[in-house]
Amino acid sequence: MQDFRQLFKRNEMWWWSVALLLWLSGAAGELRPLEKSYRIMMLSTLPARSHMNVFAALAEALADRGHQVVMVTSIPSNIDHPNIKEVDTGLARLTANITNSFETRNCILHYFNTLLAMMTRMARAFHREPSVKELYRTRREYDIAIVDIFFNQMTYPLVYELPFVFVSTGGVDSQQSAQMGNVLSPSYVNTLSRDFPRPMTLFHRVLNAGWHFLRAYGRQYYFLPRIQEIISEFHPNLPPLEEIERNHSLFLTNSHFSLDLALPLLPSQVEIAGIHCRPPQPLPKELSSWVSAAGEAGVVYFSLGSLARWDNLPYRYRDIFVQAFALLEQRIIWKCEGDIPGVSDNVLLQKWTPQQDLLGNPKVKVFISHCGRLSMQESVYHTTPILCLPIAADQLNNAQIIETKGVGLSLVWEELTVDVVVRTIMELAGNTKCQDAARKVKFVWQDQLQGPAERSVYWVEYIARHGGAPTLRSQAFHLSWVEFLLLDVLALLLVTLAVILFLLRRLLRALKHRWWWVSAAQKVKGE
Ligand SMILES: *[C@@H]1O[C@H](CO)[C@@H](O)[C@H](O)[C@H]1NC(C)=O
Numbered sequence: 001m002q003d004f005r006q007l008f009k010r011n012e013m014w015w016w017s018v019a020l021l022l023w024l025s026g027a028a029g030e031l032r033p034l035e036k037s038y039r040i041m042m043l044s045t046l047p048a049r050s051h052m053n054v055f056a057a058l059a060e061a062l063a064d065r066g067h068q069v070v071m072v073t074s075i076p077s078n079i080d081h082p083n084i085k086e087v088d089t090g091l092a093r094l095t096a097n098i099t100n101s102f103e104t105r106n107c108i109l110h111y112f113n114t115l116l117a118m119m120t121r122m123a124r125a126f127h128r129e130p131s132v133k134e135l136y137r138t139r140r141e142y143d144i145a146i147v148d149i150f151f152n153q154m155t156y157p158l159v160y161e162l163p164f165v166f167v168s169t170g171g172v173d174s175q176q177s178a179q180m181g182n183v184l185s186p187s188y189v190n191t192l193s194r195d196f197p198r199p200m201t202l203f204h205r206v207l208n209a210g211w212h213f214l215r216a217y218g219r220q221y222y223f224l225p226r227i228q229e230i231i232s233e234f235h236p237n238l239p240p241l242e243e244i245e246r247n248h249s250l251f252l253t254n255s256h257f258s259l260d261l262a263l264p265l266l267p268s269q270v271e272i273a274g275i276h277c278r279p280p281q282p283l284p285k286e287l288s289s290w291v292s293a294a295g296e297a298g299v300v301y302f303s304l305g306s307l308a309r310w311d312n313l314p315y316r317y318r319d320i321f322v323q324a325f326a327l328l329e330q331r332i333i334w335k336c337e338g339d340i341p342g343v344s345d346n347v348l349l350q351k352w353t354p355q356q357d358l359l360g361n362p363k364v365k366v367f368i369s370h371c372g373r374l375s376m377q378e379s380v381y382h383t384t385p386i387l388c389l390p391i392a393a394d395q396l397n398n399a400q401i402i403e404t405k406g407v408g409l410s411l412v413w414e415e416l417t418v419d420v421v422v423r424t425i426m427e428l429a430g431n432t433k434c435q436d437a438a439r440k441v442k443f444v445w446q447d448q449l450q451g452p453a454e455r456s457v458y459w460v461e462y463i464a465r466h467g468g469a470p471t472l473r474s475q476a477f478h479l480s481w482v483e484f485l486l487l488d489v490l491a492l493l494l495v496t497l498a499v500i501l502f503l504l505r506r507l508l509r510a511l512k513h514r515w516w517w518v519s520a521a522q523k524v525k526g527e
């Protein structure tokens, strides 16, 4: 080490290295000049605001770069950008009050069946839509497509014969990863919607492996065939959905190892966590004056996201919050689409809230959340302590991460009481521990050569430039599960071993036999 330093000093190389490094770190984050403006089709049909937030951020990054984006969506976000055109699928009307997350959260089968019924109805309506038919007809005019991977198989016909990219707004899911040819071991990767302890005990590994298997099985033999049936009605001559899906080139995932687990990912699995995060902007006038009037105590912001509708929240929980909020010295902003009787004067009900502007406001001390992936990331990004109340799906996993990293606390719905809610909020608002932890996590998370938007743009252009990227594809794709798990090799080894043992035994027997004869003969002689 000392020698190296002397060498550097002597040759003044050290200073040159520093200069070079500085130049590189400044330059590495920049994309090269735009070669070509690509036509990009983006497809996301699930009417979920969280999916849309990620999609809109990605669309804007691509449009800012100079590409032409057509975004097919069920909840148009009315982006005002000359390079973005939104196409409304009109599917939101089919899903308005179908899933009650509080009803389905404890019964996975009920949840699955509700979802399947909704999906089949959506798939049919989707392909009847004139704008979708037109897109299908003109699909070859696009250079590349970007497809939401969650329950979006109905859109696959539109990307047939196109290079395309998957986006997972929910981060790396083991089942999706397996579809991409990267099987993540259930020995340490939680299946979606389970918050098994880390590291898992033998019992939890059995459960986790079971879940991995069940989900793959359910998708393959129960879910896909139903959707396929409907797609085949409209497009009888297309290859099976599964085959189209296998032709994907890239997988953008809303995760980052600093916020999740460090996972062995393929070069085609690119992490873009936080693409939707942005610095806070000033609040609208009314909200701003209400927040500023909160004084030293500050504000608590309560939102269960966009999927859990306010009228699904069971009364017993709703009343707990109403009573708890009345006991707090803080002001509360409660995001909720309707009216709630009996709320105290320190509570402001809001149909819509500029969430990131609130979280980034120094007056907002605590964020009570269902802990969806985006909310979790925003709480870290804006370093606002979070109180997690996970309802279903990946929220349990997210809440576990939040607690492990010390960014917030997590409560269980069934164990809620007024006292617990008040105490937890006071604990979060009363010290800076969580905020310090969030700052630390954010520091590691943001320490990257490129931001997530830039990285996405680079990779999407990469795929468009090369007309797809089979070189990124895992060779595991071509293996059966018997080959993948080396079961055939294991079988061969076992058979070889068995043959050797069998032969050895024969040999020993023969020797023993011989020895017996010899010794018997000697005995006879001796007599
Ligand atoms: C939603 O609920 C309303 C009122 O309960 C009902 O009239 C409507 O048909 C429901 N919509 C769907 C798609 O189920």
Ligand SMILES: *[C@@H]1O[C@H](CO)[C@@H](O)[C@H](O)[C@H]1NC(C)=O
Residues within 6 Å of the ligand: 159, 160, 161, 162, 163, 164, 239, 243, 244, 247, 249, 467, 468, 469
């Ligand atoms: C697969 O993708 C390539 C481009 O990446 C495209 O040329 C080809 O037609 C696609 N095949 C199918 C079956 O979609």
